[in-house]
Amino acid sequence: MELTKILAAKRPLWQELDRLCAALANPIRRRSLPAETIIRFSSLYRAACADLALADAYHFPPETVRYLHQLVGRAHNQLYRAKSFDVRAWFVELFVVLPRRLAADRILWLAFALFFGVFLLSAFGGFVNPDFAREVVGADHLTGIESSFSDAPRGRDFTIDVGMAGFYVFNNATIGLRCFVFGLFWGVGGLYETMFNAIVLGAVFGHMAASENAKNFFEFVAGHSAFELTAVVLSAAAGMRLGFSLVFTQGYSRTDSLRLAGRLAMPMVGLAVLLFVGAAMIEAFVSPADVSPLLKASVGAGTAVMLAAYLILPRWLGDDAGERT
Amino acid sequence: MADVAEQLDTAVEIVTPENIAFRYALAGPFSRLRAYGIDLAIRLGAAIGLAIGAAATFGVIGLGGFGVGVTLAGWFVLAFFYGGVFEAYWNGQTPGKRLVGIRVLTIDGRPINGVQAVLRNILRMADMLPFLFAEVGLLGLYQVGLWTMISNGRFQRLGDLVCGTMVVVEERAAIAAVARFTAPQVLEIAAAIPPNYLPGRSLARALMAYVERRGQFSPQRRNELAQHLAEPLRGVLQLSADVPPDVLLCAAYQRWFGERVENQAASHAA
Numbered sequence: 001m002e003l004t005k006i007l008a009a010k011r012p013l014w015q016e017l018d019r020l021c022a023a024l025a026n027p028i029r030r031r032s033l034p035a036e037t038i039i040r041f042s043s044l045y046r047a048a049c050a051d052l053a054l055a056d057a058y059h060f061p062p063e064t065v066r067y068l069h070q071l072v073g074r075a076h077n078q079l080y081r082a083k084s085f086d087v088r089a090w091f092v093e094l095f096v097v098l099p100r101r102l103a104a105d106r107i108l109w110l111a112f113a114l115f116f117g118v119f120l121l122s123a124f125g126g127f128v129n130p131d132f133a134r135e136v137v138g139a140d141h142l143t144g145i146e147s148s149f150s151d152a153p154r155g156r157d158f159t160i161d162v163g164m165a166g167f168y169v170f171n172n173a174t175i176g177l178r179c180f181v182f183g184l185f186w187g188v189g190g191l192y193e194t195m196f197n198a199i200v201l202g203a204v205f206g207h208m209a210a211s212e213n214a215k216n217f218f219e220f221v222a223g224h225s226a227f228e229l230t231a232v233v234l235s236a237a238a239g240m241r242l243g244f245s246l247v248f249t250q251g252y253s254r255t256d257s258l259r260l261a262g263r264l265a266m267p268m269v270g271l272a273v274l275l276f277v278g279a280a281m282i283e284a285f286v287s288p289a290d291v292s293p294l295l296k297a298s299v300g301a302g303t304a305v306m307l308a309a310y311l312i313l314p315r316w317l318g319d320d321a322g323e324r325t
Numbered sequence: 326m327a328d329v330a331e332q333l334d335t336a337v338e339i340v341t342p343e344n345i346a347f348r349y350a351l352a353g354p355f356s357r358l359r360a361y362g363i364d365l366a367i368r369l370g371a372a373i374g375l376a377i378g379a380a381a382t383f384g385v386i387g388l389g390g391f392g393v394g395v396t397l398a399g400w401f402v403l404a405f406f407y408g409g410v411f412e413a414y415w416n417g418q419t420p421g422k423r424l425v426g427i428r429v430l431t432i433d434g435r436p437i438n439g440v441q442a443v444l445r446n447i448l449r450m451a452d453m454l455p456f457l458f459a460e461v462g463l464l465g466l467y468q469v470g471l472w473t474m475i476s477n478g479r480f481q482r483l484g485d486l487v488c489g490t491m492v493v494v495e496e497r498a499a500i501a502a503v504a505r506f507t508a509p510q511v512l513e514i515a516a517a518i519p520p521n522y523l524p525g526r527s528l529a530r531a532l533m534a535y536v537e538r539r540g541q542f543s544p545q546r547r548n549e550l551a552q553h554l555a556e557p558l559r560g561v562l563q564l565s566a567d568v569p570p571d572v573l574l575c576a577a578y579q580r581w582f583g584e585r586v587e588n589q590a591a592s593h594a595a
Contacts, residue, residue, distance in 0.1 A: 003582035049345040061533035159390025166394030170401040181450040262487035
């Protein structure tokens with residue numbers, strides 16, 4: 001059988017493939033590799049695949065077979081590389097596929113109804129009874145909120161605006177992503193986070209609406225509310241989609257059902273993060289600025305119209321892109 | 326026997342487009358913990374560096390607010406997108422994973438895409454539960470992730486389950502030298518083995534495994550191990566009883582798998 005002869009002949013080829021794998025794994029060396037070497041790499045990879053397939057017939061020693069398994073594995077990972085971020089595909093997903101799907105997404109409407117239902121109830125509570133907000137938010141926190149709206153927002157130092165923009169992204173987007181991630185626990189975590197946020201926000205809204213500084217408060221929140229509240233609802237719905245997929249599997253195994261839901265949820269989270277960033281920009285630069293309250297209100301109305309158009313227009317324009325999901 | 330050993334191993338088999346099945350060792354919780362530790366240190370270093378750098382740069386030109394804004398936005402990106410961006414651009418590896426030698430793949434062995442890379446790292450927050458300091462979300466104890474990992478067959482944490490990904494070990498092992506025997510005693514006995522006997526499959530495997538590993542044992546232990554196979558072979562090959570078991574197995578290996586040129590040289594010498 002002359003196995004040692006075969007092994008001695010194959011060895012240098014395997015070792016060459018091994019060295020090429022190391023070169024390809026290094027991003028800087030990879031770029032300087034000439035085309036012939038890359039072609040050589042793929043033919044060496046196919047040869048190693050063939051050797052592995054025939055290892056049994058050749059009676060290769062077990063250690064050599066193990067070596068071949070890891071060599072082929074490494075070469076496989078260099079040949080079939082990660083497709084990082086396809087900007088075009090993301091654009092299509094976010095602006096063509098997603099809006100069509102969202103309008104028909106029952107979980108999104110459930111999250112929407114739940115959030116705003118609880119929000120309005122809590123706001124009513126805060127409006128009619130000052131103690132309600134104090135119980136929910138905490139007396140110190142509420143006093144802080146009251147004092148920050150004692151004066152009408154009339155502009156401030158621009159550098160503070162930039163600092164606050166960073167803070168709003170950090171704080172609000174983190175809350176949104178929490179809403180999403182904890183939805184994974186059968187939807188219960190997401191329901192809790194959503195309702196918690198709805199109750200706190202509603203209580204503050206109701207309380208401030210009843211206070212003498214209501215005008216200042218609404219002037220501040222008018223601009224960014226549409227984006228921010230929609231983003232909270234979106235991330236909550238994305239989380240519930242994950243969680244509910246564990247319960248309503250639609251005939252798939254639970255892991256497969258979860259995986260399918262993950263693929264549908266990810267663009268929703270992406271949209272929510274974009275909206276959070278947009279809301280943070282408005283909240284930092286427009287809401288506190290020294291411009292007429294009418295302008296802030298029209299920014300709020302404009303963003304709301306944008307969102308409605310995003311959801312409705314693609315369906316009106318019609319074509320079957322939505323079917324591809 | 327072989328089947329039982331395969332079932333017990335933490336390996337997954339992958340079929341490539343070339344229609345070859347090869348095996349990967351799965352990365353367990355502890356190698357992944359090491360990679361996470363390295364990444365955590367890098368992230369903390371970057372977060373602190375960013376804060377100091379931004380404060381210094383913008384502080385000097387009197388725009389302290391810019392420093393705060395850049396720092397906080399940077400912290401958000403570091404917290405949620407550090408792993409995702411690295412895994413998308415570095416083919417399933419973060420710096421920590423690269424140092425430890427592990428890589429994220431989809432469960433059917435293909436490279437992950439950007440969506441999977443980002444999503445599995447955002448969902449890390451669920452795996453990190455419970456937090457030691459729940460109020461501020463610091464120091465995740467990773468109990469959810471750990472228990473999820475050990476309750477499925479591929480060591481997947483929740484984020485991996487949702488994205489259909491797994492983490493495998495990508496080691497770079499050295500190949501052993503091809504065994505050659507030049508000792509006159511071995512060659513002499515090899516020449517004496519009758520040509521009409523050919524080894525079966527399992528015998529060939531046993532011989533291979535023995536020759537490959539005999540270097541790791543002392544001469545006494547080699548003979549002890551070789552005896553189990555050498556005794557029956559001695560009868561079949563009609564060799565005399567005073568041939569040491571180790572020499573007998575090496576001679577059989579040389580006769581059946583070695584290069585014939587050397588065999589002929591040996592028979593001439595004999």
